[in-house]
Amino acid sequence: MAATLRDVARVSGFSVTTVSRALNGHSDVNEETRRRIVETARQLNYVPNRVAQQLVTRKANAVGLYSLDRESFLNQFIALMIGGMMDEATNHDFNLMLFSTQRLKTAQEAISQCRQRGLGGVVISGLRTDEPWLDELNQADFPIVLVDVPVQGPRATYVSVNNVLGARRAVDHLVSLGHRTIGMINGHSAAWVSHQRLMGYQEALRAHGLEIRDSYVYEGDFSKESGRRGAEHLLKANPEITALFAASDLMAVGAVEQLQAMGFSVPDHVSVVGFDDQDFAIHVSPQLTTIRQDMYTFGRLAVRELITMINDTAYIPKHVDLPCVLVQRGSTGPVRTMGRC
């Protein structure tokens, strides 16, 4: 069907070897013959068979991506991240092959699937920290980049937003508005980011000389409903709270709705800041003050690190830690010094 290297050789009158070397820009081929070979290749509409190339060079110019489940709450983020990965990969003339995390039983299985396909490396997203086989990963001999799950080895690393910093910025913002009693609605503890965000929250409180109370922290699960419950529980148990920091926009929106249902005005009575800056943050009322993660850049950096690893066997991968910024909108405001209601 499609023209092969042999066809080009036959038509142009040179050997397969010479045609290959001509087309690949090697130096030991006369400029005139190269010209003729390139010409007949064009005429025959020749395109190299990458599968055959891959078999002999053992380079796929492609990486794997495990993703797209266990993270419904981040759906739109995934799209942005994949977009960034795609662009970075395309810049390096790489392609992306998608796998489902669904049926994944062990880390070895993921690596093995990629090896079968001849892929150079893999980025895995959507893992939980309590995954039993996480430890295998850091000593794997196959380039791996994890997303939002800490791991470090000679051929493995991870990318993440600086969650500690993000949480600190959220609290800093609230403190700068005069808030002194700040509650937190956290995500579930199986997510690494939950620990980090709690840490940032506590660091910030400490830095401002504020007291850290366990009763000010509610453990949710990133869902809107848990944000609702968190707000209700925190404000009933601690009526002095004037601001809430939620570890996700979804929970923040739930909290706002619950507060409004309880008769509080946001931000007049209680300020709320979220985390993520998802689409809907600007569609709710009031618009959500939140911490923005740049998932596009995130994806780019993940793939960049991976490709660097692939191209340079000696390269020791570094942890990529992305800054995030506060986006100030309508859900936060100065504390009411007169007390509430």
Next chain:
Amino acid sequence: MAATLRDVARVSGFSVTTVSRALNGHSDVNEETRRRIVETARQLNYVPNRVAQQLVTRKANAVGLYSLDRESFLNQFIALMIGGMMDEATNHDFNLMLFSTQRLKTAQEAISQCRQRGLGGVVISGLRTDEPWLDELNQADFPIVLVDVPVQGPRATYVSVNNVLGARRAVDHLVSLGHRTIGMINGHSAAWVSHQRLMGYQEALRAHGLEIRDSYVYEGDFSKESGRRGAEHLLKANPEITALFAASDLMAVGAVEQLQAMGFSVPDHVSVVGFDDQDFAIHVSPQLTTIRQDMYTFGRLAVRELITMINDTAYIPKHVDLPCVLVQRGSTGPVRTMGRC
């Protein structure tokens, strides 16, 4: 490095041929020898090299996916759709290879890229109807499934939500609530879905014996801002309008915001129904009545059609047209017979 078929042959004492046939479940191999071969394969940790397999069988068990740009307004949909594609592909033991639509110049280029990789077919999403090379696609000799762009050929088809039906359902719903003067905020005309939704809107009006007026239709561009402008323009020009149908949730949200800013209550004064059922539809106030498209199923069906085409050369691909349903929420209500305000 990794064990090869030859290794298994050497260790087990059989020929490469027999090992291959044993492992692939062919009938002309003794059960006892098969057992021994499988055993040594397990011991050697043998996994078949799919690249080599692919080279000889010319089956990649993988399809391409062009996507992930030109459709920022549908970001989260893409994630759901890819999720569906992944699952369907995985069920057939297929993989998905991602490409960027960004640098795509011609249809031939897409097909050629996939061919190089040995892929069996491709699904392309995010095209515009005014793409100059759309016509090439329907007579391609390479299995193609388009998303939301009509094309039909021996090896090409498209999947789409039944936009006409969806729009009709939206209008039916409004009419059943007593509305008789219904405006529409449409998307830009470069999108095929815009034409379809307008058609459905008009069909429904006709079916209910209502007048079709051009002045009741505003052409937006799917953005929130254009929804805002649409609502303002339509209600200023036609104060008798009591309901709006927007061709996207984003425009619907914009319309609601604008209406509220103009002093109208939604749904007491004006009802609004959207299209898509995006995440944020339940986070806005009032929650959005809208037409839900099931993008997950959408992705599954796209890939199913493609794989059927790949596996059966004689199969004539069918247009897949997904039903969509009305989700009734707070943004629509009975018309106020007493007039507005």
Next chain:
DNA sequence: TCCATCATCCGAAACGTTTCGGATCCCAAC
């Protein structure tokens, strides 16, 4: 004249599979 060097080209092996076309052996039927 001879030898070294250089530019240019090519044959053949290799990558790891699948599969075509036998080969071998054994047993039953004639």
Next chain:
DNA sequence: GTTGGGATCCGAAACGTTTCGGATGATGGA
């Protein structure tokens, strides 16, 4: 005893590349 046929196995070619290790001929210097 011959034949036929089934069960079981294997050698070798093929898929479309890349690349190692030369081969060839021309050129220039000694």
